[in-house]
Amino acid sequence: VRRLALVASFALAIAPAAVRAQSPIWGSFELGAGRYRPNIDAQPGLSQPLPFGDIFGTGRGWAFRAGISHAILKYPGTLEVGFRTGFFRESGKSLEIVNGQITDTKSGDTTAFNIIPTSLTLTYRFDVFAERFPLAPYGRVALERYNWWVSSGSSAIAKKGATNGYSATAGVALLVDWFDASLARELDRDTGINHTYLFADVTKSWVKDFGSSTSWDLSDDKLSFAFGIMFVF
């Protein structure tokens, strides 16, 4: 009897969820945020005090992202190609120059380091059972291009450039529809949003122009944790 119950449970778990009438799925849109700190100070040969920490301190700033993806495979699970972009900014005090030499004295002027990270992504989300058990693990690989600029106290752009790299992400998405299926259906009927997920993920990035000696390292100095909301439409 126990064996039969196990088999029945397994069958129930893997059986497709009752198909409900829903609008066709094109892809997904997501908004997210996470803590980030570029690994600039890790470059060999930098003298003390290390420049990023000296100007911006030791904290991790907020990075915000938005992305849109197109589903190219919908079963088993969803495979999406997409584009993401966002914004990161860290600001601190400039250092005074006396007799042509940079001193350790903080100026009243502000300097800022700004990044617009952009990514081409390939994401696989295992959402086959999401309507029965509302968690969908996913993985993502991405080509990264971080457009950055340094602004000085007068808000002028002191220097700008772009650094390229790649990243890998693992995460889990919580299907919010699971908590109120009727509201989810209404949302789909009214707006075309089929599913809503809350997600959390962790990313390892390598953004240093593929090892170029004339590039700084904009990879996160640790693993990046991020969270957000995603709409499948």
Add this chain to the structure above:
Amino acid sequence: LAVARRRIRAQAPKPEALRRDALLACLALRLHNRAAMRRTLLVTAAVLLPIAVLALVSAGANQLVERTNFSAVTGFSYINAAQCAGNATTNPLNVEFNIPGANGGTFTVFASNKQPAAPTTGGVTLCDETPSPNATPPVAAGPIGSSFQADSAVKDVPVSGSDVVKAAGKTCASAENDDVWICAHWTNGQGGKDVASAIGHFRLQFAAPAAPSNVRVDSGDSKLIVSWNASTGGNTTADHYTAEAYLPGHSPLSEPAHPNPDPPDATSTVTGTSTTIGGLQNDTPYTVYVVALSIGGNPSSRTGGGTAIPRANADFWDVYRDRGGQEAGGCASGSGGALALLGVAALAVLRRRKP
């Protein structure tokens, strides 16, 4: 949106109204019915109106203002203690008036303690031009200076504050916030007397606020960044503050070693408690003071006296390079860009293949 729609559905049965209200719900969660929208619009207008009024810098039609001492928030021009004691050369009232169509003839400026009467039969509102001591209450009025040529509709004229106060029957010891009206009357070139006018409502304001405290100065590139604690106490509240910077050898103080106060070499006036004094010379020490001013422009005593030196400074890029950073800027790697282009191309192909 769905939640808002559900709430709306419970309140309003008509589907077409639901549609409109759902759109409004997209704009602001509170705007799910028209009454709420009207209330919100009224509040928004009430907030924005003073901002629009603050943009008023010149006299409007048939208006007379004190250009340097007019508050768009209260709608009054102010006569402060220095102006009350001053003349047309020293601390004058910088009056501007606007009488549309006035060209030719003469203008005469009058001051009175009586609000100008309703339009006369000629349709012109005028200040009293002569005193009426037996009226109840007694009216004090008189001309300020001589008549002058009406060569343009908008005129800027310095007016003696002490003459205005005297003509209006006031003194510099009068009660705070006493009202005075100043009018410009136009006599046209055909001899028509008082055919048009401009009217200004003035308020005597002689009290000064307490001095601000705890002045801090940071140096920037060709500037000093000054902050302070707000003025508290005093005979009136501080309306705005002026931060002043003095070059070496210059001082606002009158003392035996320095008998004649100097004007500041640079200033910045704000309503908040921090500002930036720009246009300074790097590597030059400046002495910095902050003064609180009342709405009428009566200054507190000066606070500060500390010295700071504007300095050129190094931004993050300068510091990074100075400490041995090798990043060169620009798009250092072409390979990543090429890979990105490949990705875009793959996307385009996938879209094209879609039936």
